[in-house]
Each structure stands twice: as structure tokens, then as C-alpha cells.
Amino acid sequence: xxxxxxxxxxxxxxxxxxxxxxxxxxxxxxxxxxxxxxxxxxxxxxxxxxxxxxxxxxxxxxxxxxxxxxxxxxxxxxxxxxxxxxxxxxxxxxxxxxxxxxxxxxxxxxxxxxxxxxxxxxxxxxxxxxxxxxxxxxxxxxxxxxxxxxxxxxxxxxxxxxxxxxxxxxxxxxxxxxxxxxxxxxxxxxxxxxxxxxxxxxxxxxxxxxxxxxxxxxxxxxxxxxxxxxxxxxxxxxxxxxxxxxxxxxxxxxxxxxxxxxxxxxxxxxxxxxxxxxxxxxxxxxxxxxxxxxxxxxxxxxxxxxxxxxxxxxxxxxxxxxxxxxxxxxxxxxxxxxxxxxxxxxxxxxxxxxxxxxxxxxxxxxxxxxxxxxxxxxxxxxxxxxxxxxxxxxxxxxxxxxxxxxxxxxxxxxxxxxxxxxxxxxxxxxxxxxxxxxxxxxxxxxxxxxxxxxxxxxxxxxxxxxxxxxxxxxxxxxxxxxxxxxxxxxxxxxxxxxxxxxxxxxxxx
Numbered sequence: 001x002x003x004x005x006x007x008x009x010x011x012x013x014x015x016x017x018x019x020x021x022x023x024x025x026x027x028x029x030x031x032x033x034x035x036x037x038x039x040x041x042x043x044x045x046x047x048x049x050x051x052x053x054x055x056x057x058x059x060x061x062x063x064x065x066x067x068x069x070x071x072x073x074x075x076x077x078x079x080x081x082x083x084x085x086x087x088x089x090x091x092x093x094x095x096x097x098x099x100x101x102x103x104x105x106x107x108x109x110x111x112x113x114x115x116x117x118x119x120x121x122x123x124x125x126x127x128x129x130x131x132x133x134x135x136x137x138x139x140x141x142x143x144x145x146x147x148x149x150x151x152x153x154x155x156x157x158x159x160x161x162x163x164x165x166x167x168x169x170x171x172x173x174x175x176x177x178x179x180x181x182x183x184x185x186x187x188x189x190x191x192x193x194x195x196x197x198x199x200x201x202x203x204x205x206x207x208x209x210x211x212x213x214x215x216x217x218x219x220x221x222x223x224x225x226x227x228x229x230x231x232x233x234x235x236x237x238x239x240x241x242x243x244x245x246x247x248x249x250x251x252x253x254x255x256x257x258x259x260x261x262x263x264x265x266x267x268x269x270x271x272x273x274x275x276x277x278x279x280x281x282x283x284x285x286x287x288x289x290x291x292x293x294x295x296x297x298x299x300x301x302x303x304x305x306x307x308x309x310x311x312x313x314x315x316x317x318x319x320x321x322x323x324x325x326x327x328x329x330x331x332x333x334x335x336x337x338x339x340x341x342x343x344x345x346x347x348x349x350x351x352x353x354x355x356x357x358x359x360x361x362x363x364x365x366x367x368x369x370x371x372x373x374x375x376x377x378x379x380x381x382x383x384x385x386x387x388x389x390x391x392x393x394x395x396x397x398x399x400x401x402x403x404x405x406x407x408x409x410x411x412x413x414x415x416x417x418x419x420x421x422x423x424x425x426x427x428x429x430x431x432x433x434x435x436x437x438x439x440x441x442x443x444x445x446x447x448x449x450x451x452x453x454x455x456x457x458x459x460x461x462x463x464x465x466x467x468x469x470x471x472x473x474x475x476x477x478x479x480x481x482x483x484x485x486x487x488x489x490x491x492x493x494x495x496x497x498x499x500x501x502x503x504x505x506x507x508x509x
Contacts, residue, residue, distance in 0.1 A: 004034055008044050015045045065480030067112045068124050070105055073396040073484065074113065075125055076405075077102075077358050078304065080132065083122035085306045088327040090114060090121075093304065093357060100356040102393045109483070128400040146235050152227055152251035153260045161339045162191045163224030164249070166264035167212075169203065169233065170272045172290075174280025174377055182281040182290060185211045187226075188267045191337070193307050194219075194330040195267045196298055199290035201283070205238045212242070218298075220351075221334070221344050225249035229261060271301055275364065277408035279375035286374045293367035300360040302330045303352050309333070362392040365405070372407040397481055425464055426471055429456070433468075437475060445469040 007030075015026050031041050074093050078086055091114055097103040105113065116124075157164070170184040171177070185208060186197045196215045200207050216223050225248055228234035235252065243250040253260030275297050281290065306327035314321045331348050334340050387395065404410045426433065432455075433448055445468045452460050452468075 007034065012045045065476050066106075066109055066483035067116075069397050069477075069480045069484040070103070070109055070113050071116070071121060071124055072128055072400060073097075073103065075121075075128070076396040076399050077361060079300070079361060080129075081305065083118040083120075083125070085308075085327040086121055087116075087118035088306045089304060089329065090116075096304075096355070096357050100358065102356075102358045103484075105484070132400045132403055132405070143235075145237065145240065146230065146252070149235065149240070149250055149252045151254055153254065153257070154262050157190055160190055161224070162189055162194070162221045162334060162337065164190050164227070165223060165225065166190065166227045166261050167234065168229060168261060168264045168268060169200075169231065170197075170268050170276075171203075172276065172279065172281040172286075174278065174375075176280070180282065182283075182287050184272050184276070184290070184294075185215075186264060186268055186272055187212075187215055188264045189330070190263055192330040192333040193263070193267075193309060194302050194334070195271050197272055197294045199287045199294065201287040203233055205233050205236045208233055209238055209242050220347050221340065223248060225251065227251045227253065227261065229253050230255050270307070271297065275368070275406075275408070276371065277406070279371070279408065280377050281371065281374060282376050283374075286371065289367055289370045289374060293364055293371065296360045296363040296367070299351075299355055300357060300364060303355055304357045304360075305329060306332070358393055358396075359389060362389055365392070365407070369407040372410070375408075397484060425460065426468060430471070433471075434475070437472070441479075445472040448472065 011026060011030055015023060015030075018026055027038065027041060027045075030036070030045070031038055034041065036044065074090055074097070075081075075086060077093055077097060078089060081089075094103065094105070094110065094113065098105070165187040167185070167187050170186060171181065172183065173181045180202055183200045183203045184197050185200055186195065188195050196218065198211050198215060200211055212226075226239075226243060228239075228250070230252060240250060242248075258265055275293060276290065281287075306329045308324040308327055311323040311325055313323075328336075331352060334348060335345050399405050424430075429452060433452070436443060436448060436451065446465065449460065449465050449468050
């Protein structure tokens with residue numbers, strides 16, 4: 001190895017000073033002598049020009065933490081969607097949060113957040129996400145009524161205009177289908193992805209008609225058709241007569257072919273199950289709370305939750321290639337269509353301008369907490385704390401530390417540990433360390449530890465470096481939170497929601 005290293009040092013200077021043709025000859029000779037791969041030989045000759053111990057680049061960590069804190073709050077306000085979807089809606093969310101006084105970022109921090117790519121968002125949120133995680137029914141006899149309804153498959157839509165909905169029912173039965181339980185009737189528009197869920201206390205065809213009529217009254221555009229599965233709650237004279245009287249086109253999918261209703265099946269999971277979970281809900285009280293949740297969820301999903309829309313799907317042997325449009329909210333898709341009336345677009349814009357996404361999410365979380373208390377078959381959950389909107393906004397920057405934030409998805413477990421298992425070795429010297437950090441915010445924990453060992457010898461053994469690194473990291477996170485929220489960590493519960501982020505250096509306290 002020493003001989004090869006000496007050879008590299010001897011040839012490198014001549015290689016860097018040579019022209020293109022001479023470099024090729026030198027490289028050919030060098031590869032034959034050393035046996036290196038050609039690309040490795042090029043890297044070895046170029047690397048020797050660098051100093052052995054280059055001075056590491058110093059970056060402002062406090063500002064990076066401020067951007068991460070701001071991005072975390074926006075990600076929480078967007079209900080933890082992926083980076084590609086968040087990238088398409090981040091500008092609108094930040095603008096809405098600032099307009100309603102939940103966030104007021106410094107100009108440079110705001111520019112960094114808005115100019116961030118989807119991949120960078122996913123990378124910055126990787127640690128946050130890691131902490132935040134966690135037999136078919138037989139069809140009935142084919143009746144003349146069923147045969148009279150036309151069959152429509154996934155490939156038969158051919159990009160229809162707004163107003164054609166797929167309809168399905170989601171059962172909130174828990175682990176058993178015995179007895180009576182609440183259902184969710186869910187409708188999704190094919191063209192825009194506009195989703196309208198509503199709760200039904202029982203599964204009954206007359207109640208289906210009343211629920212569909214209620215949903216039609218809330219839609220910003222006209223309903224033109226319904227596509228259903230082969231459930232007897234849909235395939236009956238009541239629904240057929242209702243569609244005929246209201247000039248609605250009624251179609252059905254093939255039995256046991258869920259891909260025929262791919263649009264609604266995706267929304268059943270991404271909206272209903274994500275919001276409500278898989279617990280068992282019974283009775284009028286549960287249905288009322290569920291409808292309270294859906295009243296906010298329909299606005300939050302349709303105006304602030306971008307989703308992917310499939311362009312094409314091709315198969316070559318076992319390989320399936322899918323292409324998607326850029327993520328967009330149902331509202332944005334409707335505003336971009338030429339076959340939507342100006343009156344409808346005006347109504348959508350006025351509704352969007354008046355909505356507060358953080359307030360909607362706060363109501364959703366409150367309703368989810370009430371549902372978790374009403375869930376049948378599990379121990380009663382603790383009553384959700386009434387933090388108010390200000391407290392909810394303040395919690396957005398730290399909610400990821402608690403793991404799952406949806407009460408309908410959380411495991412029943414005891415509270416976190418609040419006691420120490422051993423004394424803090426840096427408790428007495430922390431004011432000194434904090435003063436050093438104020439003077440030099442970019443100082444790393446290793447340098448600070450060496451200074452401590454020099455000033456107080458034989459007090460801090462080398463094994464305590466990791467403890468100091470955690471303390472310094474916590475200090476930087478607190479400073480970054482002040483840059484975003486402008487409040488002290490200890491008084492987060494009483495903080496106001498109208499906060500201005502300054503450009504003060506991260507080391508100032």
C-alpha cells in the first residue's frame with residue numbers, strides 16, 4: 001500500500017499538469033502498473049491534490065433548525081402528507097396560516113421553505129416521520145333489476161366532466177360484523193377527486209337516499225351520475241327511482257372487481273379510514289360526532305389536501321408503468337377546468353379565502369378524540385385536553401415527538417416517563433456552557449467538552465461527551481423554536497398565535 005501511495009503522489013502532479021492527450025497516456029500506464037479500475041484511478045489521482053485534513057465547512061445550524069421547525073409545522077398542518085403532495089400546497093398553506101395569524105415567518109425563512117424541493121422536504125422530515133409512525137361476501141342472485149343497470153369498468157370513464165361520482169359504504173364495525181353499527185357513505189368525483197363522506201346510523205336504502213340528497217345540497221357543482229357496487233343497499237328500486245326522478249345516470253361495477261371503483265376505494269382508505277380508523281362505532285351519538293368530523297374534513301381534504309391523479313397505466317410483461325399528474329387539490333382541479341362555470345369558480349375562490357386550515361385540523365383532532373372515547377370494545381380513552389386554537393398551533397412544532405397524534409389511531413398506553421434515572425452531570429456547569437454557546441452558536445459539543453475538561457480537569461470523563469451532545473442539540477432546537485414561534489418553551493400553553501419570526505442570531509437569548 002505504501003508503494004502504491006508513493007506512486008500516486010509521484011504521478012498525480014504530472015497528471016494534473018498534462019494536457020488531455022497526455023493525461024490519457026499517463027492514465028493508461030498508471031492503470032497497467034497499479035491494476036486499478038480506470039474510474040478509480042482518475043479519482044485517486046485527483047484526490048491526492050486535496051489536503052489530507054481539510055478544514056470542515058462551518059454552517060449555521062440555528063437557521064437550519066428554524067427552517068426545519070417551520071417545515072414541520074406546515075407538514076403537521078397538512079396532516080402529514082408526503083413531500084411531493086406537500087410541495088404543491090405549501091405556498092397556499094403558509095399564506096393561509098399567516099393570514100389567520102398562526103405563523104409569521106421571517107422573509108428569508110419563508111423563502112427557504114417555499115423554494116424547497118419535494119425531495120428536500122422528505123429528507124428534512126425523515127427524522128420527524130420516523131418518530132411519528134406506527135372473507136368476501138357472496139353476491140346475491142342476479143335479478144332483473146341488477147341486469148337493467150349498465151356496467152361501467154375503470155377503463156370506461158374516458159375523462160368525464162365534473163359531476164360523475166363513485167359511491168361506496170365504509171363499515172365501522174371493528175372486528176365483528178354482528179349487530180348494528182355506524183356506516184360512512186362516501187362519494188368521490190372522478191374528474192376532480194372531490195370527496196364527500198357522511199355518517200349513517202344504520203345501513204338502510206331510504207337513509208342512503210336522504211344522505212345523497214344532503215350531499216348534493218353541499219356540492220359546488222351539479223351531480224350528474226352515480227357509479228355503485230353490487231351492494232343491495234344500492235341496487236334497489238328506491239335508488240333507481242331516485243336517480244330516474246333526478247336525471248342522474250346510474251351505473252354499477254362488476255362483482256368482485258374492486259379496480260372498477262379504484263377512485264372511491266382509494267378515498268375510503270386515504271380519507272375515511274385515515275380520519276376515523278378501524279374501531280367499532282354504534283348509536284346516534286357516534287354518528288353525530290362522526291358527522292361533525294366530516295363537516296370539517298370535507299373542507300380540509302377538498303381545499304388543502306393535494307392528491308395524485310393517474311394519467312396512464314401500461315403493462316409490459318410483469319412490469320407495470322404508471323404516470324401521474326402533478327399533485328393538486330380537488331379545488332385546484334375544478335378551477336383549472338374549462339367546463340366548470342365561472343359562478344362555481346367564484347364560489348370556490350370565496351370559500352377558499354375564508355377557510356383556516358389549522359382551525360379545520362384542530363376541529364378534526366377534537367372530533368377524533370371524542371370518537372376514541374365512544375369506540376366500542378376498548379378501554380375508555382382519556383378525555384382530550386381542551387387546548388384551544390392557540391395551544392393547538394403551538395403544539396404543531398413538537399407534535400411529531402409524541403408519535404401518532406390521531407386519537408382514533410393511538411394505542412392505549414400509559415403516559416411518558418417524566419423522571420430522571422440518574423443525576424445530570426452538566427447541571428452545575430450548564431450556565432457556563434450556555435454562555436459559550438451564546439458567544440459562539442456554531443461551536444460543536446466536542447469543542448465545548450474539551451474546554452470543560454481543560455477548565456475543570458478530572459471532573460468530566462470522555463464517556464460523557466454523548467450526554468453533552470444531546471444537551472447542545474436540545475438547546476439548538478429550543479432556539480430554532482423561538483425563531484419560528486417567538487415564545488419560550490416553558491410558556492407554550494399560554495402563547496399567542498400571532499408571532500413574528502426575527503432574524504436575530506440563534507445564539508441570542
